[in-house]
Amino acid sequence: MTDGLFIAGDWGTTRLRLVLCGEAGILDRRAGPGIGQSDQPPERTFLSLSAEWRAQHGPLPAYFCGMVGSRMGWREVPYAPCPADPQSLGRGALAFGSEGCQVFLAPGLTCTNPLGAPDVMRGEETQILGALIAHPELAKGRHLLILPGTHSKWVELRDGTIHSFMTVPTGEIFALLRAHSTLARGAPEDAVPSAAGFAQGLARRQRLLPSLFETRTRQLIDGMPAADALGFLSGLLIGSEVESALESYPGFGEARLIGDPALSALYSEALSMHKLVSSELDGGDCAFAGLRSIFRKA
Amino acid sequence: MTDGLFIAGDWGTTRLRLVLCGEAGILDRRAGPGIGQSDQPPERTFLSLSAEWRAQHGPLPAYFCGMVGSRMGWREVPYAPCPADPQSLGRGALAFGSEGCQVFLAPGLTCTNPLGAPDVMRGEETQILGALIAHPELAKGRHLLILPGTHSKWVELRDGTIHSFMTVPTGEIFALLRAHSTLARGAPEDAVPSAAGFAQGLARRQRLLPSLFETRTRQLIDGMPAADALGFLSGLLIGSEVESALESYPGFGEARLIGDPALSALYSEALSMHKLVSSELDGGDCAFAGLRSIFRKA
Numbered sequence: 001m002t003d004g005l006f007i008a009g010d011w012g013t014t015r016l017r018l019v020l021c022g023e024a025g026i027l028d029r030r031a032g033p034g035i036g037q038s039d040q041p042p043e044r045t046f047l048s049l050s051a052e053w054r055a056q057h058g059p060l061p062a063y064f065c066g067m068v069g070s071r072m073g074w075r076e077v078p079y080a081p082c083p084a085d086p087q088s089l090g091r092g093a094l095a096f097g098s099e100g101c102q103v104f105l106a107p108g109l110t111c112t113n114p115l116g117a118p119d120v121m122r123g124e125e126t127q128i129l130g131a132l133i134a135h136p137e138l139a140k141g142r143h144l145l146i147l148p149g150t151h152s153k154w155v156e157l158r159d160g161t162i163h164s165f166m167t168v169p170t171g172e173i174f175a176l177l178r179a180h181s182t183l184a185r186g187a188p189e190d191a192v193p194s195a196a197g198f199a200q201g202l203a204r205r206q207r208l209l210p211s212l213f214e215t216r217t218r219q220l221i222d223g224m225p226a227a228d229a230l231g232f233l234s235g236l237l238i239g240s241e242v243e244s245a246l247e248s249y250p251g252f253g254e255a256r257l258i259g260d261p262a263l264s265a266l267y268s269e270a271l272s273m274h275k276l277v278s279s280e281l282d283g284g285d286c287a288f289a290g291l292r293s294i295f296r297k298a
Numbered sequence: 299m300t301d302g303l304f305i306a307g308d309w310g311t312t313r314l315r316l317v318l319c320g321e322a323g324i325l326d327r328r329a330g331p332g333i334g335q336s337d338q339p340p341e342r343t344f345l346s347l348s349a350e351w352r353a354q355h356g357p358l359p360a361y362f363c364g365m366v367g368s369r370m371g372w373r374e375v376p377y378a379p380c381p382a383d384p385q386s387l388g389r390g391a392l393a394f395g396s397e398g399c400q401v402f403l404a405p406g407l408t409c410t411n412p413l414g415a416p417d418v419m420r421g422e423e424t425q426i427l428g429a430l431i432a433h434p435e436l437a438k439g440r441h442l443l444i445l446p447g448t449h450s451k452w453v454e455l456r457d458g459t460i461h462s463f464m465t466v467p468t469g470e471i472f473a474l475l476r477a478h479s480t481l482a483r484g485a486p487e488d489a490v491p492s493a494a495g496f497a498q499g500l501a502r503r504q505r506l507l508p509s510l511f512e513t514r515t516r517q518l519i520d521g522m523p524a525a526d527a528l529g530f531l532s533g534l535l536i537g538s539e540v541e542s543a544l545e546s547y548p549g550f551g552e553a554r555l556i557g558d559p560a561l562s563a564l565y566s567e568a569l570s571m572h573k574l575v576s577s578e579l580d581g582g583d584c585a586f587a588g589l590r591s592i593f594r595k596a
Contacts, residue, residue, distance in 0.1 A: 005448060071378060079519075104429075110519065113508075115502070115505055115508060115509060115512070116516045117509065117511075117512040117515060117516070118512070118516065118518075118519035119512075119515055120515055120518065149311050151511065166508055167511040167515075168507050168508050168510075169479075169480075169481060169507070169510050169511050170507060170510065172479060172480060172481075173479075173507075173510070174481060176474050176475070176478055177474070179478075180474055180477075180478060181467075181470060181471075181474060182467075182470060183467060204413070204415075205544070207413055207546075208465070208506060208507070208538070208542070209466050209468060209471075209506070209535075209538050209539050209542050209543075209544050210411075210413060210464055210465070210466050210539075210542050210543060210546065211413060211415065212466075212467050212471070213415075213417070213449065213465040213467050214413070214415040214416070214417075214464065215370065217415060217416045217418055217465075218415070218416065219418055220416075220418065221377075221408065221418065222416060222418040237507075240506070240507050241507050241508075244506070244507050245507075247505070248505075248508065273382065275565070298566050
């Protein structure tokens with residue numbers, strides 16, 4: 001076994017990103033299917049993707065975060081409670097062996113969100129801890145983080161710990177409406193939501209349900225092009241998310257966005273309507289830095 | 299041809315209700331597929347379902363309302379504008395012949411809704427006119443009517459005319475989330491949304507998007523049964539609809555509901571949270587009375 005080497009995996013529902021890490025950083029990368037997207041069990045996927053590394057270096061410790069630790073994953077790891085930091089997540093991890101490798105699965109996180117409801121995340125907590133390492137200015141005081149996506153996460157940091165969070169399934173609703181609803185399903189598959197439509201949707205953000213039907217009638221009555229209608233739907237949904245979530249997270253003048261740059265830009269536009277400044281943090285390899293902080297006490 | 303006899307059809311997306319009417323009322327009934335649900339063209343469906351009546355009485359006038367007048371229907375009839383009454387809808391109708399029968403299709407209605415958006419209905423306008431005949435107390439003053447369903451319609455009556463309306467696609471969203479979303483799709487097909495869950499969902503009505511995820515986490519974390527989760531989703535959506543729509547239709551102390559009694563009872567519960575009294579109007583045969591008022595000047 002080579003000292004200091006380890007495998008790290010960010011394994012969500014849509015993909016597996018697997019890397020070989022040394023003390024200096026990422027040495028090699030592999031990509032694989034998301035949890036539930038492959039017919040073979042997660043262990044087999046891991047062993048085949050890491051075969052070369054293991055042949056070269058012998059058994060290596062392997063650290064994972066994400067849905068790999070869910071009921072549908074490799075093994076289920078109970079959620080750890082908030083507030084959370086690298087130490088508490090490390091204590092909640094699950095360890096077991098696989099072909100001589102020690103495998104560690106990070107726990108997900110649970111909290112009672114600001115609406116008083118139970119809430120959960122799996123994977124984002126590790127990405128956030130990684131972002132904290134890259135941005136030490138977030139280690140003191142209260143900060144608002146947003147991870148937009150299928151299930152957007154709104155996160156409050158307090159002195160470098162994850163204090164609470166709230167999930168808003170905006171991306172899932174958009175995808176469902178686009179694929180299946182009478183409101184928007186007519187759009188060509190390659191239609192890209194337009195900026196002009198997005199701005200019109202944002203303007204309706206305080207009346208989500210009654211405005212959804214407008215996506216259809218603007219096309220039917222006003223001849224709105226499909227790209228504008230999709231933009232309208234996107235603006236309406238993201239605008240509503242931001243409007244609602246800020247009621248639960250008031251008093252912030254700034255928000256940090258982690259995620260796809262194009263999506264983050266849309267959130268910036270929605271946040272600016274509430275006078276919030278936003279900045280984008282690079283989320284690309286945050287999960288691997290987060291895994292290192294949880295498991296290597298680096 | 300027999301004097302006074304006519305055929306009337308309420309032909310929407312999910313079903314055709316066809317009746318033979320005399321001056322005294324409904325004499326006979328047939329049921330058929332909704333627009334878009336059958337492989338054969340609407341004319342063939344009409345001719346085969348009415349064959350016996352035509353054989354017995356000769357060619358009869360046939361009056362229709364609903365999606366039969368849409369682009370996907372028998373022939374497209376342009377929407378008539380609001381405000382609307384039986385006379386204006388009659389002027390907007392389309393007439394043509396079919397195997398000796400004179401066929402008349404009522405126009406749908408369009409308006410600029412209280413949010414400033416274009417809005418449309420096809421079929422409900424005729425049902426509303428029928429309800430007005432059965433409830434002459436609605437012919438004077440301002441009244442709020444709600445027709446809950448896949449696409450709920452909120453309607454303001456002024457002195458017996460349809461002044462404006464607004465569509466809220468709550469039923470469609472519920473069905474989509476139940477069938478396809480990660481939030482609720484695990485429920486058994488025969489699970490019935492529970493009253494206890496509905497009340498909990500109503501309590502969240504002011505935070506629709508962030509509370510949607512609670513449908514999932516209550517099951518995952520709290521072990522909420524599927525029937526309660528569906529009830530929660532239903533209460534959240536219907537509560538949000540009522541909350542939003544009442545902002546567009548303020549100042550009413552009472553609402554009249556037309557539709558399925560079980561669904562109307564849920565709307566009554568949501569309306570009561572805003573101190574609105576509600577009463578249910580029987581909508582069963584309203585469309586046929588409405589067709590008579592549009593076409594027979596009765």
